[in-house]
Amino acid sequence: MIKTSSKPSRPSAWWLVAFIIFIASQSLLATPIRVITVIEDFGDIARSIGGNLIHVESLTTGSKNLHNIHAKPSMAFKLKSADAIIRLGMKQDSWVDGLLSVARNNKLNYTNPGYINASTAIVALDVPSENVDGRHG
Numbered sequence: 551m552i553k554t555s556s557k558p559s560r561p562s563a564w565w566l567v568a569f570i571i572f573i574a575s576q577s578l579l580a581t582p583i584r585v586i587t588v589i590e591d592f593g594d595i596a597r598s599i600g601g602n603l604i605h606v607e608s609l610t611t612g613s614k615n616l617h618n619i620h621a622k623p624s625m626a627f628k629l630k631s632a633d634a635i636i637r638l639g640m641k642q643d644s645w646v647d648g649l650l651s652v653a654r655n656n657k658l659n660y661t662n663p664g665y666i667n668a669s670t671a672i673v674a675l676d677v678p679s680e681n682v683d684g685r686h687g
Contacts, residue, residue: 565636565666565667565668565670565671566595566599568663568666569596569599569600569634569636569666570599571663572634572663572664572666582602582603582604582605583600583603583604583605583633583634584604584605584607584631584632584633584634585600585604585605585606585607585632585633585634585635585636586606586607586608586609586628586629586632586634586635586636587606587607587608587609587635587636587637588608588609588610588616588635588636588637588638588643588646589608589609589610589616589638590608590610590611590612592608592636592638592668593606593607593608593636595636596636607628609625609628609646609649616638616642616643616645617642619643619645620645621645621646621648621649625649626649626652626653627653629649629650629653629655629658630653630654630655631655632653632655632657632658632664633657633664634657634658634663634664634665634666635650635658635664635665635666636666636668637666637667637668638668638669639667639668639669639670640669640672640674642669
């Protein structure tokens, strides 16, 4: 009898591989690839992969509650000239959707290689089925 594990499989980092391929395909350009990240952690990862081939800026700094971020015009301006965005996803940074719409940068369209959602391969656990608000703690 073959036993199977009921644990979810470990999420793959396919988005990192996609990012590396994106950088490699763009490496012939004379100017660095402009990458915008939602959090600084993703910026550090992008810098370690892209080195001097990319220029990275983060929309937020420090440890902030991403639910309380207010989109600013300066954020949309950064996205307007970006080649790629790395976002958290899983409804943690839904305010980015409005910025992407205002920036009107086709490179960052969710169907293009410049749009990188870091949560795509993550299996969500313990997601409540009812509406949750501050009364639940």
